[in-house]
Amino acid sequence: MTTPTTEDYIDAAGGDWDEVVAAAQAGSAERLVVNMGPQHPSTHGVLRLILTLDGETVTEARVGIGYLHTGIEKNMEYRTWTQGTTFVTRMDYLTPIFNETAYCLAVEKLLGLTDRIPARADVIRVLMMELNRISSHFVAMATFGMELGATTVMTNGLREREMVLDIFELITGLRMNHAYIRPGGVAQDLPSGAVGKVKELLEEMPKRIAIMRKLLDENPLYLARTRDVAHLNLAGCMALGVTGPLLRASGLGWDLRKAKPYCGYEDYEFDVPVSDGGDVYARYRVRLAEVEQSLRIIEQCLDKLAPGPVMVDDPKVGWPAKLALGPDGLGNSPDHIAHIMGGSMEALIHHFKLVTEGFRVPAGQAYAAVESAKGELGCHAVSDGGTRPHRVHFRDPSFTHLQAVAAMCEGGTVADVIAAVASIDPVMGGVDR
Amino acid sequence: MGIEEKLPSGVILGTVEQVVGLARKSSMWPATFGLACCAIEMMSVGGPHYDLARFGMEKFGATPRQADLMIVAGRVSQKMAPVLRQIYDQMPEPKWVIAMGVCASSGGMFNNYAVVQGVDHIVPVDIYLPGCPPRPEMLLDAVLKLHDKVQNTKLGAHRQREIEELEERALRRSLPLVSQDEGAAR
Amino acid sequence: MSLGEPRRNGNGGGHEEENLPEVAGRERLAAPVQRTGMFGAKTSGDTSGYGGLRVRRTGPPAAERPYTDPGDPRTERFDAVADALEEALRDAPVGYRDAVERVVVDRGEITFHLRREHLAEVARRLRDDPALRFELCLGVTGVHYPEDTGRELHAVYLLRSITHNTEIRVETACPDADPHVPSLVAVYPTNDWHEREAWDFFGIVFDGHPSLTRIEMPDDWHGHPQRKDYPLGGIPVEYRGAKIPPPDERRSYA
Numbered sequence: 001m002t003t004p005t006t007e008d009y010i011d012a013a014g015g016d017w018d019e020v021v022a023a024a025q026a027g028s029a030e031r032l033v034v035n036m037g038p039q040h041p042s043t044h045g046v047l048r049l050i051l052t053l054d055g056e057t058v059t060e061a062r063v064g065i066g067y068l069h070t071g072i073e074k075n076m077e078y079r080t081w082t083q084g085t086t087f088v089t090r091m092d093y094l095t096p097i098f099n100e101t102a103y104c105l106a107v108e109k110l111l112g113l114t115d116r117i118p119a120r121a122d123v124i125r126v127l128m129m130e131l132n133r134i135s136s137h138f139v140a141m142a143t144f145g146m147e148l149g150a151t152t153v154m155t156n157g158l159r160e161r162e163m164v165l166d167i168f169e170l171i172t173g174l175r176m177n178h179a180y181i182r183p184g185g186v187a188q189d190l191p192s193g194a195v196g197k198v199k200e201l202l203e204e205m206p207k208r209i210a211i212m213r214k215l216l217d218e219n220p221l222y223l224a225r226t227r228d229v230a231h232l233n234l235a236g237c238m239a240l241g242v243t244g245p246l247l248r249a250s251g252l253g254w255d256l257r258k259a260k261p262y263c264g265y266e267d268y269e270f271d272v273p274v275s276d277g278g279d280v281y282a283r284y285r286v287r288l289a290e291v292e293q294s295l296r297i298i299e300q301c302l303d304k305l306a307p308g309p310v311m312v313d314d315p316k317v318g319w320p321a322k323l324a325l326g327p328d329g330l331g332n333s334p335d336h337i338a339h340i341m342g343g344s345m346e347a348l349i350h351h352f353k354l355v356t357e358g359f360r361v362p363a364g365q366a367y368a369a370v371e372s373a374k375g376e377l378g379c380h381a382v383s384d385g386g387t388r389p390h391r392v393h394f395r396d397p398s399f400t401h402l403q404a405v406a407a408m409c410e411g412g413t414v415a416d417v418i419a420a421v422a423s424i425d426p427v428m429g430g431v432d433r
Numbered sequence: 434m435g436i437e438e439k440l441p442s443g444v445i446l447g448t449v450e451q452v453v454g455l456a457r458k459s460s461m462w463p464a465t466f467g468l469a470c471c472a473i474e475m476m477s478v479g480g481p482h483y484d485l486a487r488f489g490m491e492k493f494g495a496t497p498r499q500a501d502l503m504i505v506a507g508r509v510s511q512k513m514a515p516v517l518r519q520i521y522d523q524m525p526e527p528k529w530v531i532a533m534g535v536c537a538s539s540g541g542m543f544n545n546y547a548v549v550q551g552v553d554h555i556v557p558v559d560i561y562l563p564g565c566p567p568r569p570e571m572l573l574d575a576v577l578k579l580h581d582k583v584q585n586t587k588l589g590a591h592r593q594r595e596i597e598e599l600e601e602r603a604l605r606r607s608l609p610l611v612s613q614d615e616g617a618a619r
Numbered sequence: 620m621s622l623g624e625p626r627r628n629g630n631g632g633g634h635e636e637e638n639l640p641e642v643a644g645r646e647r648l649a650a651p652v653q654r655t656g657m658f659g660a661k662t663s664g665d666t667s668g669y670g671g672l673r674v675r676r677t678g679p680p681a682a683e684r685p686y687t688d689p690g691d692p693r694t695e696r697f698d699a700v701a702d703a704l705e706e707a708l709r710d711a712p713v714g715y716r717d718a719v720e721r722v723v724v725d726r727g728e729i730t731f732h733l734r735r736e737h738l739a740e741v742a743r744r745l746r747d748d749p750a751l752r753f754e755l756c757l758g759v760t761g762v763h764y765p766e767d768t769g770r771e772l773h774a775v776y777l778l779r780s781i782t783h784n785t786e787i788r789v790e791t792a793c794p795d796a797d798p799h800v801p802s803l804v805a806v807y808p809t810n811d812w813h814e815r816e817a818w819d820f821f822g823i824v825f826d827g828h829p830s831l832t833r834i835e836m837p838d839d840w841h842g843h844p845q846r847k848d849y850p851l852g853g854i855p856v857e858y859r860g861a862k863i864p865p866p867d868e869r870r871s872y873a
Contacts, residue, residue: 045467045468045469045472046468046513065834065835066510066512066833066834066835066836066837067510067512067513067516068468068469068507068508068510068513069510069512069547069835069836070469070508070510070543070545070547070548071543071545071546071547071548071844071845071852072543073845074545074546074547074844074845074851075542075543075544075545075851078851078866078867079866086542087542090469090470093469093470093473094473109726109727109728110726112726139473142476143476154480155480155481158476158477158480158481158482159480159481159482161477162477162480162482175474175566175568176470176473176474176566177470177565177566238754238755238781239807239808239809240808240809241755241756241757241758241807241809241810242809243755252781254781259781259784260784260786363679364679364725364726365725365728365730365762365775365788366726366728367728367777367786367788369757376757378757378777380760380775380777382762390762390764391760391762391763391845393760393762395757395758395760395777399812399816400758400809400812400813402812403808403809403811403812428468428469429469429470432510432835433835511836511837511840512835512836512837539856540854540856544851544853544854544856544865544866545851545852545853545865546844546849546850546851546852546853547836547844547852550854550856
């Protein structure tokens with residue numbers, strides 16, 4: 001492979017590094033264009049960075065995305081509203097519960113059911129979301145450590161995440177991609193043993209957080225790599241639409257859970273951690289503090305868990321939620337089966353229509369947003385009155401935040417690009433959808 | 434009887450094929466090809482809980498030139514396909530591919546304009562691993578099955594004959610709609 | 620509220636009643652819908668996936684003042700926002716009546732439908748006026764309405780005011796034949812990628828965007844894949860000898 005050179009720059013697109021060096025020495029060009037990714041260990045997923053370097057300094061940073069574009073939004077237009085949850089959960093695969101909740105809140109808004117969601121379903125949603133926030137933040141720290149070469153941070157972060165995944169698996173049956181939150185409520189009630197497992201986590205997690213703090217808070221190496229690196233101030237955040245931990249690390253305590261409460265967040269006591277560092281270290285501190293607040297919320301969730309239904313009491317919408325596992329691995333509650341198979345022909349027809357054709361959603365559009373682990377995750381759903389979405393669009397925080405890479409990296413060194421991207425915590429599944 | 438009886442202790446006899454297979458399977462270096470959800474589970478496999486290091490495979494190489502196993506973990510988009518092929522071409526022979534998850538195996542639930550319907554359209558695949566995403570244990574199982582395959586791969590003329598046989602068998606076998614009994618009986 | 624009479628305004632208190640199953644059913648039968656699909660399907664009777672069922676209903680009608688419904692706390696600031704926007708546009712080259720085509724209040728959300736030529740001007744006022752202060756734009760998304768002749772492509776913006784804790788939706792439309800909308804990147808830099816995405820998926824040209832190129836699809840891709848006239852693009856799936864077509868091409872059993 002030949003290395004293209006021009007008067008101004010050398011393009012190191014790939015191939016033999018010796019050739020690049022030789023070309024750099026032969027030519028008069030001073031700037032080097034390096035293409036990082038889309039397949040590179042230090043970029044989060046399939047992110048492509050095109051860096052123009054002047055020595056060690058990054059003079060221009062451009063981001064290329066789309067390498068994981070899956071067409072999820074289009075695919076959803078061919079499936080029922082309920083089936084949509086199976087798609088959205090695979091968007092940002094580290095925060096599946098948030099995706100599902102944002103989508104379901106939008107659909108419920110379209111249906112006008114927002115106020116009729118059972119209290120228990122709301123509590124379960126909050127519980128799951130906060131657990132998800134913990135796992136997502138731990139993965140953020142783990143990948144950050146891995147990309148900076150701190151393998152201990154990675155192994156610790158992934159180990160902590162496993163604890164949450166065990167709970168998810170117990171409750172939803174899956175470690176990831178749960179499709180657990182459904183329009184109208186949740187797919188099924190908490191299984192026996194779930195509360196005990198969550199209590200175990202509540203006991204264990206503070207110790208794990210302490211370990212993480214001990215490992216990183218005052219670690220001189222970590223501080224050297226994160227302090228005053230990839231600075232983004234509040235004005236920059238606002239202009240670039242940056243929300244979530246990044247915004248809170250720049251000094252504005254904006255949190256949708258407080259500002260626009262959903263799922264009953266107004267009834268929980270928690271603080272919104274804020275830092276005014278605006279750098280990578282501040283983002284880490286905010287994330288870890290948020291994990292602690294999440295534990296507080298989860299504790300309150302357990303207190304609030306009162307027996308009750310978990311699916312809206314509307315036979316036209318309420319998906320059969322009283323699932324019980326049969327010998328074939330699938331199933332429904334024996335009562336429900338007896339009712340539809342023996343008791344009422346109409347119930348059988350209704351069940352069949354609801355499951356195959358789905359429910360109709362009145363025409364119109366709605367936007368619902370949740371404070372995901374990464375920022376404001378919004379879902380804009382448009383219905384034409386049919387049983388399938390006319391259009392569903394996700395405003396993904398990672399997508400918006402990646403635009404800030406240029407603002408964070410330009411003028412810094414190459415090594416800091418890695419720290420900057422990792423501190424954004426982008427998940428390409430959510431970026432490209 | 435033969436030479437086996439006269440061996441001093443600590444010496445094992447085997448064919449060149451077996452020795453090569455053993456060497457290849459015990460020093461497999463995967464190239465990271467994390468794409469989507471499966472990549473996270475692949476990372477978990479490298480993590481302390483599932484510990485891929487038990488098989489000497491914890492070195493997830495950044496460079497395809499020092500790797501011989503590509504674990505395609507996630508959906509491959511049309512935009513990613515040329516990149517994937519380039520990385521595959523950069524890997525030295527012999528090399529193996531695991532298609533991790535249904536998206537990499539067949540496109541999965543994303544049967545649409547954006548996703549390549551199975552990574553086997555681009556690169557030859559040795560192991561298809563179902564699941565969405567597969568559990569880390571399933572990936573470990575796939576890796577072990579691949580080890581088995583690598584261990585038993587023949588060399589040279591034997592390999593040629595093996596390929597011909599496999600091809601003939603694949604042509605003979607049809608995929609019946611309902612049961613595979615018929616195919617198995619043949 | 621009887622079903623025949625037009626709604627007084629979009630949030631007119633009948634929401635809970637309207638969504639009760641039996642009322643929804645009655646309304647469904649009364650409404651002029653174009654329905655193809657299940658039971659009498661012309662294209663597809665398949666119920667396992669995409670049935671080709673189409674129900675076309677127009678969205679909620681334009682609302683009239685007052686926008687604030689005392690019974691719905693979500694609508695509390697709507698009148699204030701509309702007043703402030705009217706006030707902010709008083710000294711502008713374009714008046715409120717010229718810029719705002721109609722206002723829809725629905726499901727506790729307010730949507731300002733703007734004429735596209737005035738979009739940038741209005742957005743700047745929305746951001747800068749102290750009574751409005753919509754500092755945060757949550758991006759733009761395209762929606763394709765093939766039936767809405769002359770205004771097929773809609774660009775939908777969500778604006779959030781952190782100062783006043785309010786959110787509004789701004790919508791503008793352009794015809795398929797002339798898919799041009801002014802870019803808002805100068806006002807809201809965050810719209811850079813969002814506008815590129817809307818161009819990539821819907822073919823809406825944002826005039827004045829610094830580099831309107833494809834973002835998600837490969838650069839040499841043809842067409843704009845999330846438009847309604849673009850096929851889903853699935854391929855038939857073979858499973859043990861049987862072929863299953865993609866959801867949008869399944870055969871009809873009718």
